[in-house]
Structures are given as C-alpha cells and as structure tokens.
Amino acid sequence: MVGRLIARKKTHTRRISQVGFNRYGYRGGFLWVRETFRHRLDDAHGAHITYEADGSVYVPSFEEKRAYEFLRKCKRYDGSYSPAMYMPRDLSRIDLRIEGQPWFEHVADISDTDIRLEGIPETVAESESLVSSLGMTMAGWLSLSLREKFEKVWNSLHKKPKPVVRSDEGRRIVSHYISYPFSGESHETTLRGKPLHIVANPKVLVLPFRVRKIRR
Secondary structure (H helix, E strand, O other), X not given: OHHHHHOOXXXXXXXXXXXXXXXXOOOOOEEEOOOOEEXXXXXXXXXXXXXXXXXXXXXXXXXXXXXXXXHXXXXXXXXXXXXXXHOOHHHOOEEEEEOOXXXXXXXXXXXXXXXXXXXXXXXXXXXXXXXXXXXXXXXXXXXXXXXXXXXXXXXXHHOOOEEEEEEEOOEEEEEEEEEOOOOOOOEEEEEOOEEEEEXXXXXXXXXXXXXXXXXX
C-alpha cells in the first residue's frame, strides 16, 4: 500500500488498539512510514537503500551512518529485501501529518467511503501490484465487493498469528500468539504449545492524514 501513499490515494490508516489508547498522536502530529527495503553495497551506488514499492534508490548521508550501521549489524546485507518492521526512523522516506481528529471504532464498522480513503484500489491498473502480493488472480480480485477487498488486505496483514515475546532472565521467549481477523468469533486455542488469542473484529484507532514529505 506504500504505492498508494506515494500516489496520494491513501489518506486514512487504522491501528489496532484494544485498550482504547492513542499512542500515535493527535491532529497536527506527525507519523513516519516503514516499508519493505533492501540494503546493498555495489559499485554503482556504494552503500545504499532500495525501496521495494517503486524501486527508488537512496544513498544515506554521513550523518545517517549510525542508522546504516544498525542495519549492517542486525539484518541482511546480501541484497534480499527486509520486512518493513526492521526499518529505522532515519531511513524512512515518507512523513505524514495527522489532519483530523483520530477516533476509535471496530474494524468491521468501516464504511465504503473510508475503505476508499484507506487506498483500496478498484481499477485493474491500480490493483496489479496489490493483487500479486495477495497471491490472487485479477479476475478473483475484481469479483470481490469493495468491503471484501478491504477484508482481504486486512487479513493479509493481521490474521496470521504473531508471537508475543517477553523477557525472562535475559532470554526472549514467546509467551503466546495473537491474531486479529476482520470478522468471525473471538476465541482462544493453542499454537505450538502456546496460547493463541484470536480477537475478531478488533477495536482500531482511525488516523486521517496527508503526506507531508517524500524524500526523493
């Protein structure tokens, strides 16, 4: 969905907030975007970053060396892409400004208008990259309603169980897993011998924004 941000077609985002606490900021505040990236060293650019969404190349300045050293020590340096969650602030290229007052709702309460503001594409040309990442055919995607498309995207990001890690005498261990599907029934089960909490239709914080800056 980073491509939709760059095209200014996405102006809302939803963040899971089961406790009803806003840790992202209020109107006038700023957010920054993590995205999938590749960290490489070659003759053409020297040490540089490639952003997967559009193939843009960025060569960090001397002042950003600390962030680059973090990447070198912590993640791949072999040219393969790293997940967005590993991007440090210094290497983010997109800044957002919160434009309206954030609010809470359950994710399944989203309206068709807000689904469009979330950047869900409807035309073939706009959908190609997203459909490929979801492992769907274009015919399958186009057969879905707007709401079903949003549910597909949401579940691709939040339905897969994620480990919750805690520290125990200096060791990081998985205490349980959690999943946030768009719909269904909330319940508890087990995964790999640990509790799995399935929280269906979770409460989310809705953040309306505009793109403030994209570093070129």
